[in-house]
Amino acid sequence: MPGIIKGLIVTLKHVLQIGDRPTVTVQYPYERMKLAPRFRGLHAVDEDACIGCGICDTNCPNSSIKIVKHGTRWYPEVNIGMCMFCGYCVDVCPMNAMKMTGNYELADYTRESLVYGPDKLLFKREVKQ
Amino acid sequence: MQTDELLINMGPVHPSTHGVLRFKLRMDGEIIKDCQLVLGYLHRGTEKLGEMKTYQQVLPYTDRLDYISAFPNNYCYVKAIEELAGIEVPLRAEYIRVLVMELNRIVNHIVSIGSLLMDLGAATMIMWGFREREKALQLFEMLCGARMTFNYIKPGGVREDLPEGFIPKLNEFLEEMEMRIKDYEQLINSNEIFLMRMNGIGVISAKDAINHGLTGPTLRGSGVNHDLRKLEPYSIYHDLDFKACSRPEGDSYARYMVRIDEMWESLHILRQVVDTMPEAKVISTSKYGVAPMTGVPSTVSTYFPRIFTPPAGEVYTRIEAPKGELGFYIASDGSTKPYRVKIRSPSFCNLTALSGMVKGLKIPDLIAAFGTMDIVLGDVDR
């Protein structure tokens, strides 16, 4: 009985939020947790820097990257339905063109839409003069 | 009175099998006559994949073995490669490795205790546990950009140095954690119902435990004070002051208490690591640790060559993971891919003893004893 009463006291402390036991919920669609800058989310490819060498492709542990033609140049196409977000493609990119953004809102209705082609991945860096 | 035996299939989808384990129970009323375990519902062929990928590519797969505590998995695999190829590791990198591994030990024990209590019907503990786990995961995310599958420890060092503001946040976490563990203890430790459920359940003697190959807290709950961090100190553990926690009773309550004690010890270790961490580089400059010419991305301070060929040979390395002794056996034939990767997973070996422990007990006891084994199915089935 004393043990249970001890437990009841702790839980009551939480109900009344006594002594630094606040509600911690982050109400997602309205507010967000602060994301770490190193977070590995959706990829982004620097349009100018990428040379389409395919090193990311060969180093990808489960070959979820393909090099495809986009316009006149070759760019990676990432199947994020398959990607394991290990960050190797970023590590190995010789041109430092591959990035990982903090975008994690990727849920979709079809499997095909999880293949992110260059049109969705490419970004253009603002050149500072 | 003649009664029929009842055959019950618990799992693979069952709320308290921690995933996809299946118990085949032969019951006499509520008493377990025979308990047979059926594994393999999460067998993903990691060992075969290890033979098909390069050394570097295998590393992310180790995260997914024991997904609650991935750092020790990472570390053990990397340590095997380092021993095989003779790579020197800078001191600061070792400090960071121990730091993350001990942090992960706390996380693992929180989840373990939480899910044990949830199986017993008290959902509050796991909620509180995950509240603190989330804080720890934020630290992990700051450090390596992922919450569970880190891919952080690399041969020759770690992927990146500690980010700015990590140590103050860690100190904050440690302080908070102290108060929270006291809360847990107050909630659970002396709860009479909990004691009734745990005391004298799933007893295994020290001799049997060693013979069954139990390791980790499960072994130390039987009064065997063996901890690989003490027996074969690796990394910087020989410099740290800590003790291996053990309890003599050998029942479920002892195993639970060992985990609580280990959380306190881990906090103690973390404080020492934070206080004595040297300022230095985090990646080795030895033969295999040098960054190649093509360029290093600006945010990534460490590098491991894409084409890595260790000398031919065999190595078996083991460490004290939170769940027990984790071992990696790697056979190399001198090519870019491992010839054979064998994982000695603590969960798999600890589970061996379960069916003997629960004979003659009841289903609720099976769940209590199983909860204190602390297994993860990804680690059992690989």
Place this chain on the structure above:
Amino acid sequence: MNAAEELKKALPDAVTKIGMQCNKPEATVKKEDLLDAAAKAQELGFDQLSVITGVDYEDRVEVIYNLFSYENKHNLVLKVILDHDNPEVDSLTTLWKGADWLERETYDLVGIKFTGHPNLTRILLPEGWNGHPLRKDYDMETEQFVTIGEDGDDVVSTDGSNLLRRK
């Protein structure tokens, strides 16, 4: 004197070769004498069987036993070399109960038969699975499917038509 040399001294006939597995003393044992050597090792204080590994080299199969002594803090590696086509070796379940599942796993994935094992069945893959995946000649192309049979047990077939969804 390391553990492997000690073992060689005790059983000069059984141990054919001693060496090092990286930093652990290793003794290669004749496969007929494995049980004796293991019992001797247990006498020498090696009370923990850490792991059993089976490795398929194209011409032979090796089984590696990693032992550890909690008392003396020594390591010992026992190795037996088996025939590639019909690998068979004595089971150590009488000495270490922990060997039970480790041997079943090795049987399951590498296909080594442990004579004297009380229940040598597949453990990770369902009964009836074709081939041993960690063999180098395992056929990765043929897909095998599992369906639920009587009493919740698995039935393996190469035909997945009643499982897969018609698209």
Place this chain on the structure above:
Amino acid sequence: MEKGGFRVDSVTIDTTKIKPVRKTPETAIEKLEDTGLISTLLAAREREGSILFSTIDQVFNWARLSSLWPVTSGLACCAIEMMGVAMAHHDIARFGMEIFRASPRQADLMFVAGTVTKRMAPRVKQLYEMMPDPKWVISVGSCANTGGPYHDSYSVLKGVDNIIPVDVYIPGCPPRPEAWLYGIIQLREKIKNEGYGATWGLDK
């Protein structure tokens, strides 16, 4: 920064600058919309041409999207994040989804969270078949979506949509809890727009 003869700027994408998906509701109308009522009504009107004829549809759709009870079936790594979603920091209970039913008979939604191995596949299928209509499936993580990291493995099914129909795919390995919540919001959007047939499981 000069590296290997090429000029590479040290640009990092600031991940902290992403805006919240929705702004916090303040007025009564916004709060009502937040429960999904208004857009459900509008969607039904668009579909049926009249609000009146689809009243039942709207009410049921609204009720369904507001109370999705998941079945407790964790498979692998993602299951731990599933627990994370249910726990204090993310609190799936805000959407009325904290009632994880262990029995599939009482569940509406299945999270396929983790690697579906060949051995587990018939069980997952059976679990799905045991759920009463209307039911939804969210495939979470790379393993369930396509086989993911274990795509090359001999014992892993290459995507759970090979055996059961999937409504929403959430990529990530494992996806963080916010990504789960985003996936759940996507599913709520989908349920809003379902016609009469779909609500009774006739379309599948």
Place this chain on the structure above:
Amino acid sequence: MTNAYELIINILTALGVYDMILDMFKPSGTEFVLKLIIVVIELAVLFAFVLVTVMFLTWMERKVVAMVQSRYGPMVTGPRGLLQPVMDGVKLIGKEDIVPAKADKFVFNLAPYLAFVPALLVFIPLPFGESLIISDLRVGLLYIIAISALTPISILLAGWASNNKYTLMGAMRAVAQDISYTIPLALAAITVVMFTGSLSTVDIVSAQSGTWFGIIPKWFIFIQPLGFLLFLIASIAEMGRIPFDFQESESELVAGFFTEYSGMKFAMYFLAEYAHLFAVSGILVTIFLGGWNGPVLPGIPVVITSLVYFLLKTYAVVFFAMWLRDTVPRMRIDQLLNIGWKIMIPLALLNLLVTGFLITAGVI
């Protein structure tokens, strides 16, 4: 005024319409129709009250759990998630109703109703307030205990008819538990009856009116603390909540005896469970915590204050049950039965003996 029927007639009389209505029925000699209509209205109000209470209780349960666990609970649907139970109800109506192929179909369909009806019937002799009682049975307490003892039958039927091992085990457990805890429950209640000399709930409540020394209310909890404790534990066991929720025990038996139920039939069990929770709390309040007794406030009709007092006390007990649920783990079935037969029943008998002795000796 002794019950709600008369209360309604009184209200109608006060409004001056009763005679008018009565005149409408009188000529044709159909006064019983009027009586019937009033009774039906009464029961409809009770039913509506129970439904609303159950919905509120599920919401409250989820919110209390959330508060203990540092989170918010239902937020999105309705203000603070208040509409959540309504949504759950509507959704469950629209679910497919599965009857397992090998189940005993008739019994399987019958069982949920058998569970729900007793849960409603318990409310009949429950005094919600001064004269707010459907029927003041002279055997009220006995009736309540007898009716709650009907629930195991439904559980057993459900567990058996589902043709599933888990449901059967859950049902067996539930029955064993209910039987062994009805005895201490009744024994603890009898001590109170020894004071009042009546089984009527109204008499029990009115025996608790007034105070000692002007401060301490004359509640039976102060005369019978042991009886109260026994009754509390036994009633939580009757409710089947953690730490005694063996009929459900999610982590062992999936969902206990209603594993196979889906849709509306499952909702029936849900309703019955929470109706039972409220009813048992109400009985506890009636017997030990002074029922609707409380300080009389001038200017407000006693009917209203008494109702408020009753609800306040009942919700306090309900909160305690929820609070306890979030704190302690589940017991084991044999431990529970051991405690029931070896500790609770002897203690209850001893309590009965001592009380009887003291009453005969004239001490109390």
